[in-house]
Amino acid sequence: MQEKLFGKTLEELKALSLNLGLPSFTGQQLCEWLYKKEATSFEQMTNLSKKARVLLSKNYELGLQDPEDEQESVDGTKKYLFPTGVGKFIETAYIPDGKRSTICVSSQVGCKMGCLFCMTGKQGFQGNLTAGEILNQYRSLPERKNLTNIVYMGMGEPLDNLSEVLKSLEVFTAEWGFSLSPRRITVSTIGITPAMLEFLNRSEAHLAISLHTPFDEERRKLMPVQQVYPLREVLKEIRSWDFGRQRRVSFEYILFKDYNDSAAHVNELSRILHGIRCRINLIRFHPIPDTPLESPTDSAIEEFRNKLNSKGITATIRASRGQDIWAACGLLSTKRLQKN
Amino acid sequence: MVTNDTHQVSAASLTFTEELSTGIYLIGFKRPFLFKAGQVIGIAMVQNGPRRLYSICSGEQDEEIHILYKVVDEGFLTPQLSDLETGDTIWVTEPSGEFTGDRDPAVWIATGTGVAPFYSMFRSGLAEQKRVILGNRYLEQFHFFDEFASLLGENYIRCCTAETDEGVYPGRVTQYLEEQLELDPKLKYYLCGSAEMVVESRDILISKGIPFDRIISEIYF
Numbered sequence: 001m002q003e004k005l006f007g008k009t010l011e012e013l014k015a016l017s018l019n020l021g022l023p024s025f026t027g028q029q030l031c032e033w034l035y036k037k038e039a040t041s042f043e044q045m046t047n048l049s050k051k052a053r054v055l056l057s058k059n060y061e062l063g064l065q066d067p068e069d070e071q072e073s074v075d076g077t078k079k080y081l082f083p084t085g086v087g088k089f090i091e092t093a094y095i096p097d098g099k100r101s102t103i104c105v106s107s108q109v110g111c112k113m114g115c116l117f118c119m120t121g122k123q124g125f126q127g128n129l130t131a132g133e134i135l136n137q138y139r140s141l142p143e144r145k146n147l148t149n150i151v152y153m154g155m156g157e158p159l160d161n162l163s164e165v166l167k168s169l170e171v172f173t174a175e176w177g178f179s180l181s182p183r184r185i186t187v188s189t190i191g192i193t194p195a196m197l198e199f200l201n202r203s204e205a206h207l208a209i210s211l212h213t214p215f216d217e218e219r220r221k222l223m224p225v226q227q228v229y230p231l232r233e234v235l236k237e238i239r240s241w242d243f244g245r246q247r248r249v250s251f252e253y254i255l256f257k258d259y260n261d262s263a264a265h266v267n268e269l270s271r272i273l274h275g276i277r278c279r280i281n282l283i284r285f286h287p288i289p290d291t292p293l294e295s296p297t298d299s300a301i302e303e304f305r306n307k308l309n310s311k312g313i314t315a316t317i318r319a320s321r322g323q324d325i326w327a328a329c330g331l332l333s334t335k336r337l338q339k340n
Numbered sequence: 341m342v343t344n345d346t347h348q349v350s351a352a353s354l355t356f357t358e359e360l361s362t363g364i365y366l367i368g369f370k371r372p373f374l375f376k377a378g379q380v381i382g383i384a385m386v387q388n389g390p391r392r393l394y395s396i397c398s399g400e401q402d403e404e405i406h407i408l409y410k411v412v413d414e415g416f417l418t419p420q421l422s423d424l425e426t427g428d429t430i431w432v433t434e435p436s437g438e439f440t441g442d443r444d445p446a447v448w449i450a451t452g453t454g455v456a457p458f459y460s461m462f463r464s465g466l467a468e469q470k471r472v473i474l475g476n477r478y479l480e481q482f483h484f485f486d487e488f489a490s491l492l493g494e495n496y497i498r499c500c501t502a503e504t505d506e507g508v509y510p511g512r513v514t515q516y517l518e519e520q521l522e523l524d525p526k527l528k529y530y531l532c533g534s535a536e537m538v539v540e541s542r543d544i545l546i547s548k549g550i551p552f553d554r555i556i557s558e559i560y561f
Contacts, residue, residue: 224558230438
């Protein structure tokens with residue numbers, strides 16, 4: 001299999017051009033063809049010499065991959081299946097919502113984090129995606145022209161694949177890349193503290209943190225990462241970080257019936273988030289097979305939101321989208337397709 | 341997990357290195373800090389280099405800190421670690437983490453080097469009223485066998501997938517758990533190992549009536 005060009009940075013494309021005996025500016029031209037003109041073959045790169053095109057095609061492939069399957073929800077959400085190597089697949093969600101259209105990209109095949117409530121976690125871990133494979137979900141999405149937002153909330157823990165995620169963010173936001181505003185991009189994490197600090201340092205994208213309960217003992221039963229990177233350490237770093245006026249930190253909070261939806265949870269959330277300019281996104285739990293957790297009623301979710309709001313915390317309820325095609329939050333999985 | 345957090349690192353001179361079984365090493369250095377059994381430390385080859393987290397594999401009162409690791413060919417740290425000799429220097433962080441045990445009755449379940457935090461708890465005097473279920477591919481990988489077996493007797497269970505021996509369960513840990521007719525829902529169940537093992541074992545325990553809030557997991561990632 002040839003090395004793929006898609007997903008490489010300007011510096012990398014310049015370097016490989018020089019290695020092939022081509023001028024350095026070929027790297028810039030490749031960026032334009034890959035990320036702006038959306039070339040699908042070397043033949044289309046007409047401002048490159050024929051020699052350059054032949055050399056490139058002998059040594060590299062473009063690296064674009066169309067989805068192999070597509071499902072559409074009754075609410076318009078779509079779920080795409082992308083192959084990412086022999087016997088490995090990922091899912092990507094497209095969520096249209098009026099003028100806003102969001103792509104939810106995956107960063108790993110499966111996930112190592114083992115959160116109790118997540119379908120991807122039940123799949124185990126089959127590998128990291130390359131930056132090219134992350135970017136391809138955007139580039140090869142049939143609806144990409146409609147997209148307004150990108151969220152790294154698909155399969156996998158983005159900050160467990162930090163180098164490739166940062167590289168993909170660079171390509172998304174660089175002048176020579178897709179030139180997207182980092183304010184249109186949100187990276188979600190369960191709170192791997194060191195990687196989160198590096199992400200905050202090296203990217204301008206928004207940050208979302210999976211919180212799910214303010215109590216340490218409860219969180220360690222839901223999310224094994226709590227054993228190693230406790231929430232209080234995550235919040236300590238967040239509190240000391242200057243997010244500026246434009247950058248946003250938000251907290252994801254999946255509501256489980258009779259587990260994390262009490263008045264005590266509201267009070268403790270209010271206490272631990274005091275002083276952090278943030279928003280809480282409340283998400284109804286989408287039950288997965290054999291789970292001991294239950295979904296609360298809509299009215300319970302609204303009541304929880306109202307209590308948070310009354311404490312001065314901005315809290316919104318995220319609409320469930322694509323549940324009928326298993327595209328909603330926490331439901332992505334390609335376990336059935338994995339070949340060992 | 342590769343880490344480069346804000347924890348301070350200090351130099352540690354290795355007092356020994358030993359390949360316990362094929363590709364699985366134990367290294368040690370003089371204990372420079374107090375810790376709780378079950379905690380982890382970060383290890384790096386150079387002072388400001390990338391670090392990986394490892395469970396401490398020695399007792400709270402032991403004079404040395406021991407680390408058990410498996411060489412991962414494509415890993416950035418373990419191939420270098422396995423080349424080190426006594427007297428060489430590594431860089432270590434202070435201990436952290438909350439996967440710590442107590443004296444309550446419990447079941448410790450691990451595969452591979454996931455035994456490390458439980459061995460630390462065992463060495464720290466927390467082995468009473470414990471049942472230990474370990475899984476490995478080969479018999480030689482059941483490190484600390486003599487110590488566990490002599491104290492725990494029938495409460496030390498080996499599950500081996502590639503070899504058989506008297507008293508050894510022939511199969512995976514998850515298969516062993518599946519076959520248990522009765523599991524005590526009042527016990528705590530500690531799991532340590534790969535994501536696959538932890539998630540699968542947790543599902544089995546829940547399906548057998550163990551409340552999920554009695555299951556405490558640490559995943560090697």
